[in-house]
Amino acid sequence: MELELRHLRVVRAIADQGTLTSAARELGMTQPSVSENLRRAERAVGGRLFHRDVHGARPTPLGEVVAAHAGTVMNAVDRMTAATTRHHAGVLPPVVRVHCTPGTLVAHLSVAVPDVTGCDVEISTGAHPGRPLELLAGRRSEAALLTCFPDPRRAERAVSPEGTRRSVVAREPVFVGVSADHRLAGRREVHLAELAEETWCVDPGPHHELTDHLVRSCRDTGYRPTLRACDHTEGLQLVEMGRAVMPFAPSARPREGLVCLALRGTPLRMTTALYWHPLGPLAGDRVQGLWERLVRAQHDIVERTPRYRAWLERHPDWRTTPRAMETTSPHGA
Numbered sequence: 231m232e233l234e235l236r237h238l239r240v241v242r243a244i245a246d247q248g249t250l251t252s253a254a255r256e257l258g259m260t261q262p263s264v265s266e267n268l269r270r271a272e273r274a275v276g277g278r279l280f281h282r283d284v285h286g287a288r289p290t291p292l293g294e295v296v297a298a299h300a301g302t303v304m305n306a307v308d309r310m311t312a313a314t315t316r317h318h319a320g321v322l323p324p325v326v327r328v329h330c331t332p333g334t335l336v337a338h339l340s341v342a343v344p345d346v347t348g349c350d351v352e353i354s355t356g357a358h359p360g361r362p363l364e365l366l367a368g369r370r371s372e373a374a375l376l377t378c379f380p381d382p383r384r385a386e387r388a389v390s391p392e393g394t395r396r397s398v399v400a401r402e403p404v405f406v407g408v409s410a411d412h413r414l415a416g417r418r419e420v421h422l423a424e425l426a427e428e429t430w431c432v433d434p435g436p437h438h439e440l441t442d443h444l445v446r447s448c449r450d451t452g453y454r455p456t457l458r459a460c461d462h463t464e465g466l467q468l469v470e471m472g473r474a475v476m477p478f479a480p481s482a483r484p485r486e487g488l489v490c491l492a493l494r495g496t497p498l499r500m501t502t503a504l505y506w507h508p509l510g511p512l513a514g515d516r517v518q519g520l521w522e523r524l525v526r527a528q529h530d531i532v533e534r535t536p537r538y539r540a541w542l543e544r545h546p547d548w549r550t551t552p553r554a555m556e557t558t559s560p561h562g563a
Contacts, residue, residue: 235307237271238300240264241279245297247357249286249434251461255332256356271296285459286434309368322511325350327371329362333502334481334532335399335524336375342523343373346516357438366394366505372512373520374505379404379443379498396505396558397517399524400532400550403541404440404498405480405490409472412489418540419492426453431465431476440477440500447497480538492541496548518555525551 243253244264254261272279279293289297326349330336336355343351356362362374406425414420426448432441441457448455458474468474470487477498478490504521506512512520528551533539542548 233271233274235304237267237274238296238303240267241271241293241297242300242304244268244280244287245289245293245300246361248288250282251434252357256358256361257354322347322349323372325352326373326512327352327354327365328373328375329353329365329371330355330375331357331359331362331377333375333377334479335502335527338524338527338531339375342520342527345523346519347512357433359439363394363505366507369507369510372506372510373517375399375502375524376505377500377502379439379500381443381446393507394505394559395508395513395517396503397521397555398501398503398552399521400502400528402500402502402550403480403492403496403548404500405478405482405492405537406498407466407469407476407478407482407488407490409470410487410489411472412475414491415489417491418544419494421451421494422447422497423451423453425475426451426455429456429458429468429474431460431468431474432457434459434461443498444477451497480541481532481535483535484537490537492537521555 239257240253240259243256244250247253247256250261250264250268254264257264268279275292275296277292278290279296280287280289326343326347328339328343328351330339330353332355336353339353340351343349354362359374359376359378362371362376365371366374406420408415414424430444432438432444445455445457458468460468465474465476466485466488469476470485479500480490480492482490504517504524506517533542533550542550
């Protein structure tokens with residue numbers, strides 16, 4: 231058996247992300263598919279590529295060699311793809327590629343993109359925004375929809391490769407999920423300081439902005455949070471059992487055994503933004519149309535959950551979406 235590009239892409243993703251679960255999200259694949267491609271890669275090179283335990287996947291000495299070469303090969307392939315793409319500037323491909331970080335508006339892209347472009351859409355989701363921006367800058371995707379977690383004490387700084395464009399779709403608070411039997415479950419809002427003794431469930435990947443944002447905000451409140459790395463399903467179970475708490479989007483649907491509470495003063499916040507390349511096929515009226523549909527979905531779908539709607543009514547000065555599309559030209563910061 232010979233190594234194929236798909237095997238190399240999986241090996242590089244596992245090395246970058248640190249877990250098979252995070253690699254699967256990054257590649258838009260199922261975890262069993264990632265595991266099978268890893269097994270085939272290991273058979274091809276004749277040895278184990280990763281040590282796997284509860285903490286994730288660490289490259290073996292052989293894995294470090296293969297991952298390094300995989301990065302070189304895939305970068306060369308990506309550059310070749312970008313070079314051929316530049317010969318078709320402004321022309322829509324048969325399938326529009328959109329790379330995302332997890333967020334409540336991602337599912338709506340499957341409707342919004344075909345509505346605007348008349349094309350099929352391929353949506354890939356990964357935990358870290360770096361890879362989608364890299365692909366967009368290299369013209370290896372048509373757009374990105376990314377959620378970041380800015381520090382509310384400082385002016386928001388747009389960070390992305392030079393040459394891309396960005397427009398904010400929504401700025402929202404982050405809530406916290408607790409057990410329905412939790413001592414604070416009956417409250418509408420709680421202070422972050424009241425959760426100092428809790429264990430927080432966070433994403434197991436090595437690069438996760440929400441975890442960094444949570445730690446920074448808790449330190450500003452006066453304590454260092456206790457973290458437990460686990461996947462979303464395990465996190466939900468721990469919260470329901472009263473053994474942990476977890477950050478939640480304010481639009482999270484009601485779930486038996488769990489209550490989402492607002493945080494007073496909104497110390498945790500998230501910004502969702504649409505990114506595109508000005509020379510790509512989604513520039514101009516197309517990106518304007520896509521932005522408008524995402525904003526409409528934010529109001530008509532995302533903000534319709536009872537708890538989120540009640541919070542917005544109590545905070546009339548909080549505007550989740552801009553009044554008009556504002557384009558910025560972000561640079562690395």
